Amino acid sequence: MKKKILAMLITAVMAVSLAACGGGEGSGTESDSFIYGMAGEITDFDPFSSGGTANSRYITFNIFEGLVKVSTDGTVKPAVAQNVDVNEDATVYTFTLRDGVKFHNGSEVTMDDVLYSVQKAVDAGLAGYNEIASFEAADEKTLVVTLNKTDAGFLDYFTQAVIPADSDDNGEMLLAPIGTGPYMFGEYEVAQQVTLKKFDEYWGEGGSIDEIVVKFLSDQNAQLTSFQSGAIDGFGGYGEMGEQINEENATITQTLSNMSQVLALNNAVEPFDDVRVRQAVALAVDSHDVLDTINYGIGQVVGSPVPPALTKYYMPELEDQYAKDNDAALELLKDAGYPDGFSFTVRVPSNYPVHVHCAEKIVSQLAEVGIDMKIEQVDWGTWLEKVYKGRDYEATLISVDGATISPTAFLARYVSDSKSNFMNFKSDVYDEAYAEALSATDEASQVEAFKAVQQILADECPGVFIEDIGSLTVYTKQFEGYNSYPLTAMDFTAVHKAE
């Protein structure tokens, strides 16, 4: 009797589990589709919502194109426009539309569509569009845009999407986007995944994979598990995930995330209102150690908010302006009246494990000079409201990205009265230098001026610029091909089957 019951139980359990594992195989990779796992989700495809969040740009980069589009080296190249003429003092931009560019709905792009799209961007108050004095069609193929003032870098803003005229009057683009890009929108399953289909009538050289599926996963652990189990073909993550991937069955591409991680100090609260204290913190933090131990050396130490990808403006000499030096830090703390150090709380967004782990490392580095840093994790909604908008914090750890590849996208927030100056940084010298850089008429002097701006920022030290965190793009061995851009983007046209 005993044995019977036991045997029955075991059989029952085995039967159920066998039934459950019957279909484990055969559902993996189909030959003509690529499944990409993204940490987080996107909730709309709106091309006019301030450039969207980094996640939505990942996907919309493939659906939409502007008159020009970003190329891998950070410059812009013609897209919907075939040709651009800029007058001598960079105030009038003349675009000639390309022939035969089609929208995903099959209709050809006309001047009406372009005018409608520019007007949408102006109405949405997107960065740069307030500089436009007028825009008009000279003829069916020629668009003339006149600016209020000289701006040699204005072309960057025209990467903004061109959409069919009258197609977004009631926000239709939110959930059913139509663009001219190499991939067209297929299906959106809320909080689950997005399917993109290859656009066969694309004007340029399109992708080679017929169908792209972007799966929304909860976090980097889910990305790793799904990749190792074969549920996804590729994913993008941070350098700290590198050690957990078996390189034998994965192709890993290392790039930079194109934003500087900063230990942001609230310059309006004690003791960070004293520049000596901020410099002391910068000297006590060992960026190289953070990079090596938390991100396994994948990434690059920086000394400015401008990431290395903006090669023209990047200043390598700032990387070690505050090289680890405990003695100098202690000296500065003594001068500032904190010979025994002090304590403060760093509010870290809990949805970014990479920042949480870096904060843990920094705690021990600061302890060496008697500074006691406590970590408080807050959820992303709280961070945005309390820290970023409310500026109610002592210190925080974050990487701030730029909406465009212009240096202004990274430096504008440090101007004293900027609404996004969440570090409460105040410096008249900086404000003057920044205004001067904006009014430079030729490129060489603009580059010089923006370098001067960065030097002032480094000296005044609003926070500790630590590293441009390395990012990893990981594929299974069946796939290869990755294009790196100086802004957040995933170019699915580069992905192809491995030989």
Add this chain to the structure above:
Amino acid sequence: MKYFLRKTLILVLTVFLISVFTFIAFHIIPGDPAGLILGTNATEEQLEALREQLGTNRPLSEQYSSWISGFVKGDFGSSIRYRMPVSALLKGRLPVTLALGLISLAIILLLGIPLGILAARMRGTWVEKVIHFLTILGISVPNFFLCILLMWIFGMVLHFFTPGEYISYTKNLPGFFRSLFWPAISIAIPQTAILTKYIRTAMLEELGEDYVRTARGKGAGETWILYLHVLKNAIVAVVPLIGMIVASVLSGSIIIEQVYGIPGMGKLLIGAVTSRDFPLTQTLVIYITVLIVITNFLVDIAIQLIDPRIRLSGKS
């Protein structure tokens, strides 16, 4: 009849109170839905325009009253985060969570009851000791850790299933049940352990009762006593537990759906709270509340069916 009226009244009152609690919780936690949608690059003008469009610039009390007046008419409002009607979001998700819950419940009952009986029958032997050890383990190991353990052993090492893969019921029904099986196991294990422990204790208690001795004295066989008398009485003692188990299964599914990436109500609820989506959170919380209250109601009826001595009266 009076009983049903009273129960319905309690249901309505519970739902109302829960909705007020959710409302108060939203009042306390910081966070701006528009800011969460637009991110760090948004200007104040864009934020204001979006708040106007979403209606989140109104005082929360006004948002609550407009939500609840719609709710009583069957209109759950629109999700702030996903920009679509809440009912459209729920439509595909309710069956997923219900299926997950029912599979878990089936596993709990099919394993918990026989194991409990076995432990009681085999008291004092190594079988009981093994079951006892397993139940303690099942109760103590946290849900999410169990998930990771199962994924690793049965997913990565033994390749019984593909962690992170979910098959929609609209595309492949057997595949759908397969992809829910391991998540259901993760939810079921702690509850199975609890049920096993209860059944064993209840059975042993009943075995010491006078009527068992009487039955033995009358020459009834041990198996006969066990299944006809003891089990029946033990089950009555355990049925109220089912109500609690269902509540735990639902709350467990919130975490498990997140870990396994299953698009049910639990995963949606986490997304709704982190994005401060008031109408969506309210509706989901109400749904879960109603499910739990109704289950307890059914449990009451089941107890009466098993043991007619217990009368359904409004008094508790």
